[in-house]
Amino acid sequence: xxxxxxxxxxxxxxxxxxxxxxxxxxxxxxxxxxxxxxxxxxxxxxxxxxxxxxxxxxxxxxxxxxxxxxxxxxxxxxxxxxxxxxxxxxxxxxxxxxxxxxxxxxxxxxxxxxxxxxxxxxxxxxxxxxxxxxxxxxxxxxxxxxxxxxxxxxxxxxxxxxxxxxxxxxxxxxxxxxxxxxxxxxxxxxxxx
Numbered sequence: 681x682x683x684x685x686x687x688x689x690x691x692x693x694x695x696x697x698x699x700x701x702x703x704x705x706x707x708x709x710x711x712x713x714x715x716x717x718x719x720x721x722x723x724x725x726x727x728x729x730x731x732x733x734x735x736x737x738x739x740x741x742x743x744x745x746x747x748x749x750x751x752x753x754x755x756x757x758x759x760x761x762x763x764x765x766x767x768x769x770x771x772x773x774x775x776x777x778x779x780x781x782x783x784x785x786x787x788x789x790x791x792x793x794x795x796x797x798x799x800x801x802x803x804x805x806x807x808x809x810x811x812x813x814x815x816x817x818x819x820x821x822x823x824x825x826x827x828x829x830x831x832x833x834x835x836x837x838x839x840x841x842x843x844x845x846x847x848x849x850x851x852x853x854x855x856x857x858x859x860x861x862x863x864x865x866x867x868x869x870x871x872x873x
Contacts, residue, residue, distance in 0.1 A: 687725040689715045691739070694732050695778075702777040703733055703785075733781070734789060740778045744771055745803035757815035758868055764808050765837045765864050766857075772841045773853055780845075783838060797827055805830060822873045829871060836867050 684692070693714035697705045708729060712719040726732040748764045772779040791802045800806050809830045815821040821829065840863060843849065844856050851859060 686715070686717065686721070690717075690722055690725055690732070691735060695736055695739075698733075698736055698777055698781070699775060700777075703781050706733060706736075736778070737782050737787075740775070740782045741803050744768070744782075745807055747771075748804065748807040757811060757818055757820050758872075760811045761808070761815065761833065761868065762861070762864060764811060765833065766861065768837050769841060769857060769860055772845065776845065779841075784842065793831055794827060797831075805834070808833065819873050821868075821871050832871075833864075833867070836864065 690711055694706050694711045697710055697714070706729065708719040708722050711732070712722055715722075722732070726735065744767065747767050791797065791805075796802060797805050797809070809826055812821060812826045812829050812833070816823060816826060837860075840860055844851070844860075849856055849859070
């Protein structure tokens, strides 16, 4: 197995700090210490801290999109939509700092609805949108703008996760997942054709 490049080692160290302590923990000094280089050496690979954090976020989006796309099996489109939303929950619980930074923190470079989404600039939303379109084409979901339906599903899932992460549920992860899945089922029942 080839050894990792310095840029890959920098990203890995930054992501470890990010996941353990949040974005505030990612300083050039701490990343450099973890990699065994000087803080100034990082700037040969990333122009600034914000570029490093953006790369971590972009990688996070692509990771989720990859997991979502891998679940598309051409089978039951409702099962695919549920699977996508369950992966979203699993990711939020397993990687809370990355999840918050990717989906809950205001960022100037964040994709915005509707323009960026209609232009297919969101690797995650594209997968969900395509599953909605497929469900509509199979006559399982009612007609309507597929981007609006995608955003409704996302808003539902994200809202529940945000409430859970804010301590608004007394459930443990397992009970919350059961509630989340049942709630998603109720929403999808309302969207069925």
